[in-house]
Amino acid sequence: MNEKKELNEKESLLLQPSHPVGIVGYGAYIPRYRLPAKEISRVWTNGMGGTPIVEKSVPGLDEDVATMSIEAARNALARANIDSSKIRAVWVGSESHPYAVKPTSTIVAEALGIVPHTQAADWEFACKAGTEAMIAAIGLVGSRMARYALAIGMDTAQGRPGDALEYTAAAGGAAYLIGPADEALAVIDHTYSYVTDTPDFWRRAYQKYPEHGQRFTGEPAYFKHITSAAQTMMEFTGTTAQDFKYAVFHQPNIKFPKRVAAKLGFTPEQIAPGLLVPMIGNTYSGAAIIGLTGILDIAEPGDRVLMVSFGSGAGSDAFDIRITEKILNRRDRAPGTKAYIARRTEIDYAMYVRMRRKLVMR
Amino acid sequence: MEIARHWRLKKQRYALVGEVCPHCHAKLFPPRDVCPECGGEAKTPYTFSGRGKVYSHTTIYNAPEGFQEFAPYTVALVKLEEGPMVTAQLTDLGDQEVEIGMPVEMVTRRLRTDGDERGLLVYGYKFRPLELYQVAAAD
Ligand SMILES: [Zn+2]
Numbered sequence: 001m002n003e004k005k006e007l008n009e010k011e012s013l014l015l016q017p018s019h020p021v022g023i024v025g026y027g028a029y030i031p032r033y034r035l036p037a038k039e040i041s042r043v044w045t046n047g048m049g050g051t052p053i054v055e056k057s058v059p060g061l062d063e064d065v066a067t068m069s070i071e072a073a074r075n076a077l078a079r080a081n082i083d084s085s086k087i088r089a090v091w092v093g094s095e096s097h098p099y100a101v102k103p104t105s106t107i108v109a110e111a112l113g114i115v116p117h118t119q120a121a122d123w124e125f126a127c128k129a130g131t132e133a134m135i136a137a138i139g140l141v142g143s144r145m146a147r148y149a150l151a152i153g154m155d156t157a158q159g160r161p162g163d164a165l166e167y168t169a170a171a172g173g174a175a176y177l178i179g180p181a182d183e184a185l186a187v188i189d190h191t192y193s194y195v196t197d198t199p200d201f202w203r204r205a206y207q208k209y210p211e212h213g214q215r216f217t218g219e220p221a222y223f224k225h226i227t228s229a230a231q232t233m234m235e236f237t238g239t240t241a242q243d244f245k246y247a248v249f250h251q252p253n254i255k256f257p258k259r260v261a262a263k264l265g266f267t268p269e270q271i272a273p274g275l276l277v278p279m280i281g282n283t284y285s286g287a288a289i290i291g292l293t294g295i296l297d298i299a300e301p302g303d304r305v306l307m308v309s310f311g312s313g314a315g316s317d318a319f320d321i322r323i324t325e326k327i328l329n330r331r332d333r334a335p336g337t338k339a340y341i342a343r344r345t346e347i348d349y350a351m352y353v354r355m356r357r358k359l360v361m362r
Numbered sequence: 363m364e365i366a367r368h369w370r371l372k373k374q375r376y377a378l379v380g381e382v383c384p385h386c387h388a389k390l391f392p393p394r395d396v397c398p399e400c401g402g403e404a405k406t407p408y409t410f411s412g413r414g415k416v417y418s419h420t421t422i423y424n425a426p427e428g429f430q431e432f433a434p435y436t437v438a439l440v441k442l443e444e445g446p447m448v449t450a451q452l453t454d455l456g457d458q459e460v461e462i463g464m465p466v467e468m469v470t471r472r473l474r475t476d477g478d479e480r481g482l483l484v485y486g487y488k489f490r491p492l493e494l495y496q497v498a499a500a501d
Contacts, residue, residue, distance in 0.1 A: 062471040070470045111376035111470050335494040345456030
């Protein structure tokens with residue numbers, strides 16, 4: 001009796017919609033400009049010391065979370081090939097929305113022809129706002145309140161000049177069109193979320209740059225939340241790392257996702273296609289989910305994928321994803337993530353300062 | 363401040379929405395409700411593919427009010443694959459030369475701010491080289 005009760009409580013930890021849902025279309029976006037990490041260390045440390053990544057993406061002067069979300073969403077809709085007026089939610093997760101007050105999501109919905117019969121809202125949860133929006137979309141579609149919902153995670157993150165975060169704070173993200181499982185290129189069988197109040201990273205109102213809680217950023221924040229989310233997911237789905245073809249984790253640098261993957265029993269080969277941080281940097285709300293686009297670009301029907309995001313403050317969302325045969329004729333309908341990575345113009349620190357509007361003009 | 367105008371133009375600016383003539387099937391941009399080809403009424407919305415070619419171009423060094431922060435930038439006449447010609451900024455050029463006949467595609471970008479840093483952000487179409495598909499094809 002007690003054992004059974006315990007089992008029921010355990011089962012209820014997984015989030016599972018009453019009607020099966022999945023990813024009907026996906027799309028990535030990465031701006032074309034790149035700032036090498038060694039260029040940052042040239043300016044701030046006389047070129048001494050290691051760098052956490054190779055280079056990071058930098059948005060152009062005419063780009064922001066709205067324009068980048070529009071392009072990622074256009075790619076997702078191109079892959080899905082559905083009538084955009086059937087979408088009933090546009091949810092954009094970011095910590096760098098262009099306005100303090102005025103939704104990014106209405107601009108995106110207007111540009112994609114989704115207005116006016118739709119939900120629209122902006123989400124914020126540091127780096128997991130995008131996966132939070134995805135789970136909400138799963139709920140909306142899985143309850144049959146809507147046939148399709150669009151969830152986006154996108155950022156143009158800023159680091160304080162000279163701070164460790166300046167090396168990695170990058171721009172990019174992805175869009176996911178969630179819909180019924182029988183139309184999906186990948187079915188999302190379960191999700192699980194693990195959330196606590198942890199002071200590892202924050203930015204107060206009107207502040208341009210974030211603060212980080214030094215010793216709080218690693219073990220009690222990133223590692224604790226990701227391993228808890230992943231282990232609980234694997235425990236209650238009766239899986240181990242070997243059951244997944246690929247895994248992708250939030251990637252603020254190269255070291256953290258590699259270490260958390262090894263700790264959970266994943267091999268370097270399992271995380272390689274989704275580990276984009278060396279070449280594009282940490283795209284915050286976009287980081288885990290743009291990694292997933294790298295996997296979807298190469299995955300085969302039947303492959304199982306584990307995705308675990310992390311957002312400071314803090315929490316992790318874990319996704320149990322199964323690729324279907326519909327992936328095969330949909331992925332080439334939009335540019336692959338590798339094409340965005342290859343499209344590259346290197347800039348120096350001076351141009352970066354201009355492009356990120358760090359110069360006071362008046 | 364031109365908030366009403368920005369609001370009125372958002373569909374054509376964000377997504378290159380023009381019109382198609384129900385009589386002779388000509389595609390119209392910008393939308394003007396009367397077909398320039400046959401003179402008939404043309405009010406059916408039509409979303410352009412966004413693909414086209416550079417017809418001519420020039421680089422602006424002394425930008426007008428509201429555009430100074432983007433200078434220098436290139437403005438082009440783009441011949442859309444459906445026929446109409448539009449004037450727009452080119453973007454994402456990196457360090458590549460612009461050539462007449464260069465294939466381009468529409469993207470939605472920030473055009474300018476209406477007024478100072480407290481003003482509305484104005485979004486609209488620009489065009490960029492069609493290179494993402496070439497990379498994908500070479501892969
Ligand atoms: Zn006509």
